[in-house]
Amino acid sequence: xxxxxxxxxxxRILDAAERLFMTHGYEGTSMRQITGxxxxxxxxxxxxxxxxxxxMQEVFRRRLDWLNEERMRVLDEMExxxxxxxxxxxxxxxxxFGTLLRMAGDEKRGGVTFLRxxxxxxxxxxxxxxxxxxxxxxxxxxxxxxxxxxxxxxVPKAEIVWRFHFMLGATSYAIAGTDALRLVTDWQIExxxxxxxLDRLVPRLMSFLLGGLRAPLPQFSDAAAASN
Amino acid sequence: xxxxxxxxxxxRILDAAERLFMTHGYEGTSMRQITGxxxxxxxxxxxxxxxxxxxMQEVFRRRLDWLNEERMRVLDEMExxxxxxxxxxxxxxxxxFGTLLRMAGDEKRGGVTFLRxxxxxxxxxxxxxxxxxxxxxxxxxxxxxxxxxxxxxxVPKAEIVWRFHFMLGATSYAIAGTDALRLVTDWQIExxxxxxxLDRLVPRLMSFLLGGLRAPLPQFSDAAAASN
DNA sequence: CTATGATTCATACGTTCGTTTGAATCATAG
DNA sequence: CTATGATTCAAACGAACGTATGAATCATAG
Numbered sequence: 013x014x015x016x017x018x019x020x021x022x023x024r025i026l027d028a029a030e031r032l033f034m035t036h037g038y039e040g041t042s043m044r045q046i047t048g049x050x051x052x053x054x055x056x057x058x059x060x061x062x063x064x065x066x067x068m069q070e071v072f073r074r075r076l077d078w079l080n081e082e083r084m085r086v087l088d089e090m091e092x093x094x095x096x097x098x099x100x101x102x103x104x105x106x107x108x109f110g111t112l113l114r115m116a117g118d119e120k121r122g123g124v125t126f127l128r129x130x131x132x133x134x135x136x137x138x139x140x141x142x143x144x145x146x147x148x149x150x151x152x153x154x155x156x157x158x159x160x161x162x163x164x165x166x167v168p169k170a171e172i173v174w175r176f177h178f179m180l181g182a183t184s185y186a187i188a189g190t191d192a193l194r195l196v197t198d199w200q201i202e203x204x205x206x207x208x209x210l211d212r213l214v215p216r217l218m219s220f221l222l223g224g225l226r227a228p229l230p231q232f233s234d235a236a237a238a239s240n
Numbered sequence: 241x242x243x244x245x246x247x248x249x250x251x252r253i254l255d256a257a258e259r260l261f262m263t264h265g266y267e268g269t270s271m272r273q274i275t276g277x278x279x280x281x282x283x284x285x286x287x288x289x290x291x292x293x294x295x296m297q298e299v300f301r302r303r304l305d306w307l308n309e310e311r312m313r314v315l316d317e318m319e320x321x322x323x324x325x326x327x328x329x330x331x332x333x334x335x336x337f338g339t340l341l342r343m344a345g346d347e348k349r350g351g352v353t354f355l356r357x358x359x360x361x362x363x364x365x366x367x368x369x370x371x372x373x374x375x376x377x378x379x380x381x382x383x384x385x386x387x388x389x390x391x392x393x394x395v396p397k398a399e400i401v402w403r404f405h406f407m408l409g410a411t412s413y414a415i416a417g418t419d420a421l422r423l424v425t426d427w428q429i430e431x432x433x434x435x436x437x438l439d440r441l442v443p444r445l446m447s448f449l450l451g452g453l454r455a456p457l458p459q460f461s462d463a464a465a466a467s468n
Numbered sequence: 469c470t471a472t473g474a475t476t477c478a479t480a481c482g483t484t485c486g487t488t489t490g491a492a493t494c495a496t497a498g
Numbered sequence: 499c500t501a502t503g504a505t506t507c508a509a510a511c512g513a514a515c516g517t518a519t520g521a522a523t524c525a526t527a528g
Contacts, residue, residue, distance in 0.1 A: 053507055055487085055489090181409050184409060186406055220403055224451040225448075230443035285517095286517060292516065
């Protein structure tokens with residue numbers, strides 16, 4: 013009696029929408045595709061969620077609520093243990109991006125499907141979902157940036173914010189494109205099966221992110237003010 | 241005599257489509273929006289391009305043809321000067337990503353609009369545009385990867401391919417989200433106006449990419465949690 | 469000038485979209 | 499059992515979609 017058909021209509025719709033939005037995007041997915049895949053009546057989406065937009069928000073909300081709480085919990089824990097001293101950058105990066113990436117292995121939390129949806133959505137600035145994501149992320153993002161400021165006091169804050177941005181991009185893309193865009197991965201990634209590839213993605217990406225975060229500061233061609 | 245057909249209608253359509261696809265995505269943009277913005281008749285798109293899909297491909301082709309030729313030219317030049325010796329990683333990264341980023345300042349080549357469109361499209365794996373991009377990119381991508389293999393002989397090739405992938409992501413995202421996603425940039429990017437911001441994005445991103453590319457190799461054993 | 473092909477135009481086609489409706493069915497409490 | 503509210507259902511709505519058509523207009527060669 014572990015996990016038998018507890019799927020009610022709501023969850024079947026959410027699962028189908030998550031998968032279809034990931035594959036075809038929000039605009040590219042129709043309600044009839046969603047209700048068809050979920051084997052529910054067309055009107056069920058509007059009955060349970062109100063609209064397609066509200067469905068999209070709920071798809072994100074049920075995953076992001078857990079993710080951001082977990083990120084907060086991890087950061088609280090690390091800061092409590094550090095007792096006021098700055099955290100190591102690797103700890104902070106792992107708390108934010110590692111927590112995200114480890115969702116990929118947790119099918120109960122959406123697995124790779126949700127991560128890819130999130131990755132592609134972050135570059136799709138449709139107004140309503142952007143506002144929603146910004147609101148969901150605001151608090152946890154600020155906490156992690158503050159932690160980075162404290163961990164890297166010698167780096168100008170603006171630089172840290174930019175590098176956080178770059179790290180988000182590398183991560184989104186690494187997830188969204190793991191097998192979507194074959195541009196890069198088609199060859200010379202020889203003998204790793206897909207679970208192996210996912211397991212190894214985390215340390216690979218972590219190394220890259222930390223290398224970028226701690227890179228030498230850029231030299232601007234014109235000597236301008238770069239205050240902290 | 242080479243007749244210069246200014247073909248105002250074609251270019252007005254391409255410009256409008258580029259801008260609208262960037263803002264609302266392919267599926268989220270209608271033909272009527274495009275022809276409305278371009279101030280041309282609705283039927284003009286199908287007359288000049290054949291279909292909406294063909295229009296999308298032409299939007300990319302007119303920019304990518306130049307970009308990839310330029311990337312090839314730059315790489316040829318650097319390799320000729322090196323006379324068989326490996327290039328520096330910074331040269332290679334600048335040839336590929338720097339050439340891309342410098343398009344942002346060249347309004348004649350699409351400027352930031354096209355770069356944002358490219359950035360968001362790379363995470364939108366709709367079948368027809370993905371196949372098209374993969375084909376457009378294949379040759380130049382392979383050349384640059386070979387150059388990196390030669391420049392970093394001590395790094396496993398699979399590692400380099402992954403890091404190329406991560407660099408692409410950070411770059412796409414940096415462009416696509418420069419003012420789209422305010423998640424990160426909303427605060428603490430104080431007094432830089434937008435041209436300043438763009439000028440400084442290049443060295444900032446370059447430092448980050450090179451730091452990531454040359455980061456210590458990841459440890460796959462479970463003795464992880466490496467130190468700062 | 470007229471003739472001819474290229475382009476633009478208004479209009480309409482058939483389809484699919486998100487949403488709504490009111491009746492049918494289900495679950496459960498009294 | 500009946501009553502009641504929640505849910506599911508088939509069907510339809512108007513709007514918007516990409517595309518097609520044939521006439522009108524334009525540019526240019528003879």
